Amino acid sequence: MPRTVRQCIVEALENLGRSQLRRFKEDLSEVQYRPGFGAIPRGRLEDADALDLGRLLVSTYRDGYAAELTLQVLEALPEREVADSLRSSLPSPAERQAPGTGPHGSTAHPVDLHHYEIVQRFHSADSVLDRLLGRGTITAEQYELARAQPTRTEKNRALLRIVGDKGKEAKEQLWRDMELEDAMFTRSLTGH
Numbered sequence: 628m629p630r631t632v633r634q635c636i637v638e639a640l641e642n643l644g645r646s647q648l649r650r651f652k653e654d655l656s657e658v659q660y661r662p663g664f665g666a667i668p669r670g671r672l673e674d675a676d677a678l679d680l681g682r683l684l685v686s687t688y689r690d691g692y693a694a695e696l697t698l699q700v701l702e703a704l705p706e707r708e709v710a711d712s713l714r715s716s717l718p719s720p721a722e723r724q725a726p727g728t729g730p731h732g733s734t735a736h737p738v739d740l741h742h743y744e745i746v747q748r749f750h751s752a753d754s755v756l757d758r759l760l761g762r763g764t765i766t767a768e769q770y771e772l773a774r775a776q777p778t779r780t781e782k783n784r785a786l787l788r789i790v791g792d793k794g795k796e797a798k799e800q801l802w803r804d805m806e807l808e809d810a811m812f813t814r815s816l817t818g819h
Contacts, residue, residue: 632717636697637681639713647706648677654700664688664743668780686784689742738787738798741816746783751808756786758804764797765789 643651652672660666667687675683684693694717701710738745753774760770773785790801806813 630716630718631685632691632694633681633685635713635716635718636684636693637677638716639697639701639709640677640680642709642712643677643706647704648680650704651700651706652680654703655696658696658699658703660696661692664692665747668778671781686788687743687746736795736798737802737813737817738790742787744816745787745805746780749783749805749809749812750779751805751812752779752782752786754808755801755804758807759790759797759800762800764793764800 640648640651652675656666656669656672667683671683672680684697687693688696694713698710698714701707701713756765756770756773759765760767765773769789773782773789776782776785786801790797802813
């Protein structure tokens with residue numbers, strides 16, 4: 628089984644020294660992003676080690692763009708050897724599967740497809756968290772963890788991370804609850 632993009636990024640970042648990793652995080656905050664994408668908040672990057680950083684990159688930018696950004700910053704440092712090693716270790720697009728598809732060609736879940744938009748634009752996380760707790764989809768501890776996040780985007784990230792760890796049924800419930808709370812938002816993502 629091929630390694631994931633996240634695993635490859637983490638391995639590359641682990642090959643940087645402490646000062647190079649610090650500089651990588653600084654430079655990551657200052658690159659020119661594609662339209663629709665923005666910087667990971669500095670507060671989240673500040674104490675992130677290679678493992679945390681790999682997880683942040685993939686959860687924020689998804690596989691393809693996370694790899695592209697990582698390579699761009701590594702090459703600008705310049706950490707050409709680390710960049711070349713990462714480039715050669717990344718799974719091919721065919722191994723990663725086409726964007727929007729899952730195993731065996733099935734369509735990816737809308738929660739996964741629209742991760743970035745949900746993090747940035749969803750405004751009803753508190754109500755959705757109430758629904759998920761009421762149904763027993765999440766625990767009281769997970770509920771409190773998500774509610775305690777200082778910003779709306781952090782709360783949305785926590786919500787997606789908690790539900791994502793629970794599997795497909797939990798994602799289905801999350802999506803249904805999002806539709807109940809903000810049908811206009813979910814329709815804007817899917818076009819339905």
